[in-house]
Amino acid sequence: MTRKLSPAVLMACRNLLRNRIRSALACFGIVIGVIAIASLGILGFTLQAGFMENMGDVANQIEVTPATGGDGMGFGGATDDTLSEREVRDVRQSAVGASVVPVRQDTVDIEYGDMSTTRTAYSVSEPNVLFEAEDGRLPAQMSSGVLVGNTLADTMDANVGSTMTVDGDSYRVVGVLEEVPWTAPVNPNFGIVVPENELRDEEYSSVVVEERSADSAEATAERIDETLNRRDDVVDVQESSDLIENIQEQQRLLTMFLIAVGSISLFVAGVSILNVMLMSTVERREEIGVLRAVGVRRTSVMKVLLTESVLLGIVGGAVGLVLSVGIGAVINHFMLGDAFLVFQPGNVRYLATAMGFAVGISLVSGAYPAWKAANEKPVEALRG
Amino acid sequence: MSRKVAELEGVVKRYESGEDELTVLSGVDFGVERGEFVTVMGPSGCGKTTMLNILGLLDEPTEGTVRLDGKDATDLTEKERTLARRESIGFVFQDFYLIPTLTAEENVDVPTAFSGGSGGRARELLETVGLGDRVDHYPDELSGGQKQRVALARSLVNSPGVLLADEPTGNLDKETSDSVLDEIRRICDDGVGVVAVTHDEKLTEYSDRDVRLDEGEVRRTGKVTE
Ligand SMILES: Nc1ncnc2c1ncn2[C@@H]1O[C@H](COP(=O)(O)OP(=O)(O)OP(=O)(O)O)[C@@H](O)[C@H]1O
Numbered sequence: 001m002t003r004k005l006s007p008a009v010l011m012a013c014r015n016l017l018r019n020r021i022r023s024a025l026a027c028f029g030i031v032i033g034v035i036a037i038a039s040l041g042i043l044g045f046t047l048q049a050g051f052m053e054n055m056g057d058v059a060n061q062i063e064v065t066p067a068t069g070g071d072g073m074g075f076g077g078a079t080d081d082t083l084s085e086r087e088v089r090d091v092r093q094s095a096v097g098a099s100v101v102p103v104r105q106d107t108v109d110i111e112y113g114d115m116s117t118t119r120t121a122y123s124v125s126e127p128n129v130l131f132e133a134e135d136g137r138l139p140a141q142m143s144s145g146v147l148v149g150n151t152l153a154d155t156m157d158a159n160v161g162s163t164m165t166v167d168g169d170s171y172r173v174v175g176v177l178e179e180v181p182w183t184a185p186v187n188p189n190f191g192i193v194v195p196e197n198e199l200r201d202e203e204y205s206s207v208v209v210e211e212r213s214a215d216s217a218e219a220t221a222e223r224i225d226e227t228l229n230r231r232d233d234v235v236d237v238q239e240s241s242d243l244i245e246n247i248q249e250q251q252r253l254l255t256m257f258l259i260a261v262g263s264i265s266l267f268v269a270g271v272s273i274l275n276v277m278l279m280s281t282v283e284r285r286e287e288i289g290v291l292r293a294v295g296v297r298r299t300s301v302m303k304v305l306l307t308e309s310v311l312l313g314i315v316g317g318a319v320g321l322v323l324s325v326g327i328g329a330v331i332n333h334f335m336l337g338d339a340f341l342v343f344q345p346g347n348v349r350y351l352a353t354a355m356g357f358a359v360g361i362s363l364v365s366g367a368y369p370a371w372k373a374a375n376e377k378p379v380e381a382l383r384g
Numbered sequence: 385m386s387r388k389v390a391e392l393e394g395v396v397k398r399y400e401s402g403e404d405e406l407t408v409l410s411g412v413d414f415g416v417e418r419g420e421f422v423t424v425m426g427p428s429g430c431g432k433t434t435m436l437n438i439l440g441l442l443d444e445p446t447e448g449t450v451r452l453d454g455k456d457a458t459d460l461t462e463k464e465r466t467l468a469r470r471e472s473i474g475f476v477f478q479d480f481y482l483i484p485t486l487t488a489e490e491n492v493d494v495p496t497a498f499s500g501g502s503g504g505r506a507r508e509l510l511e512t513v514g515l516g517d518r519v520d521h522y523p524d525e526l527s528g529g530q531k532q533r534v535a536l537a538r539s540l541v542n543s544p545g546v547l548l549a550d551e552p553t554g555n556l557d558k559e560t561s562d563s564v565l566d567e568i569r570r571i572c573d574d575g576v577g578v579v580a581v582t583h584d585e586k587l588t589e590y591s592d593r594d595v596r597l598d599e600g601e602v603r604r605t606g607k608v609t610e
């Protein structure tokens with residue numbers, strides 16, 4: 001026999017080529033299964049990656065708001081919908097080293113050009129901690145002018161340098177904000193940011209604390225909660241990372257679900273390999289009997305047959321892999337704007353899983369027919 | 385004491401199908417020595433193939449002893465039987481039984497392929513049986529006689545001590561069967577024990593010894609005579 005190829009592989013290849021259509025159809029099942037698992041996995045991962053790209057930079061923020069619900073009858077603490085100066089001071093003391101930004105908010109009437117609308121206005125002492133400017137600049141301390149939220153700026157076609165009327169007073173637009181993720185504690189996408197003390201409402205609606213990392217944010221959130229809520233529930237402390245983790249967890253579940261759905265098609269493909277291998281071993285009963293009769297061992301016969309089914313898995317898996325990478329590239333191109341992101345480790349993991357599953361399932365499916373054929377008595381096989 | 389390369393002693397073979405019991409062999413004593421060509425004749429269905437299968441460790445006797453090279457081979461495990469077949473027995477089957485997906489040379493190589501190959505012996509054997517120009521042909525590209533010669537070459541690739549041939553000339557015309565028999569005779573003269581099962585009286589012209597497997601009437605004793 002050809003020196004280059006082991007006899008098992010040679011015989012397996014020849015057998016698969018003997019009935020090309022049948023082999024191709026069995027491969028095709030695996031192709032579909034691999035595509036299902038890999039591309040659904042990539043879709044899920046890409047959704048997650050897209051989410052993190054938008055939400056990731058607020059993971060280190062904490063929002064402290066007045067407590068809702070709970071003991072509404074309680075005395076003392078300001079269980080209304082605002083935070084007192086003292087509470088803000090307490091937050092500052094619990095979050096040493098972090099940026100603490102108290103936020104006021106109110107509803108205002110805005111006029112710009114020939115448009116007028118009612119929106120939420122926020123006032124913060126240090127806008128550059130919470131926001132980024134898409135256009136114009138963000139002052140460290142805001143003393144004059146307004147910042148316009150991203151969506152509102154689009155709607156009104158507002159430009160830096162133009163004038164905007166807020167509750168009857170004229171302000172210069174000093175900046176247009178970048179879009180803020182919806183998980184952020186303060187979200188002025190549809191509103192504006194005005195200088196401190198420009199709002200009628202003197203009380204703070206919330207305090208945003210920005211830590212260096214999501215981890216230290218967790219510790220700080222705990223400290224704030226312990227200090228301020230020692231006796232009574234005065235404030236709610238919400239970490240952005242909690243929210244993000246919740247969403248991520250749900251996305252992971254969704255991805256797992258998608259993959260589970262995809263796996264069903266691989267199982268079906270496995271059944272079809274089992275079927276093909278059973279048919280082909282029954283057809284080749286005599287041939288296998290001859291192999292055994294002339295001294296080929298059962299393990300060698302099994303090796304030939306398992307090689308056949310695994311080859312189906314490998315070929316089908318490889319074709320499926322190539323197609324999946326293509327599909328993944330399209331998904332990544334449209335969702336993340338870069339087709340090559342399909343080669344991220346997270347995606348590669350799903351590709352590898354799909355391939356491994358394909359080979360594994362073909363091995364499992366081939367096992368029974370191979371075992372059955374190899375263990376038949378050669379005399380009986382030869383008698384027909 | 386036995387110089388016999390393969391031997392049956394008191395071999396009984398019974399088939400049970402439901403209530404019925406069919407005794408095909410009922411006490412066969414038979415042996416073949418190195419370099420000896422023995423034919424086994426008998427009517428169809430008398431148990432010739434069965435006897436050959438038992439002799440070649442393909443089948444197990446219901447009673448009795450099978451010896452290979454003087455050693456008791458009756459109670460070998462399946463694995464040991466397979467290895468013994470690979471090491472010391474050559475088979476030529478009633479219907480060639482070549483593997484259709486393999487070329488002539490690959491077919492000849494099958495018995496040794498999984499244990500390292502024959503190292504060119506397959507090709508030599510094909511040349512010996514006059515098929516040097518057909519090594520890369522597939523079975524469906526060969527005539528009946530050519531297939532039989534490929535099967536013969538396959539039975540010799542492992543340098544067996546005993547060659548068991550079931551109707552080696554069954555499907556062949558006179559000329560081809562002559563060349564196949566010449567070949568078998570030559571193998572035999574090289575020291576291989578040959579047992580050929582046949583209906584064909586012509587084989588006796590080549591053999592050293594002829595026995596009849598005579599079941600008498602139906603389902604009766606199989607008896608070896610000289
Ligand atoms: N597995 C089996 N179960 C039952 N009966 C069997 C079985 N195998 C063989 N026989 C019977 O044993 C008898 C001998 O069969 P065998 O094949 O040895 O005959 P043979 O002498 O080789 O015949 P032929 O010359 O036609 O090849 C037959 O009657 C057959 O029906």
Ligand SMILES: [Mg+2]
Pocket residue numbers: 432433434478550
């Ligand atoms: Mg027969």
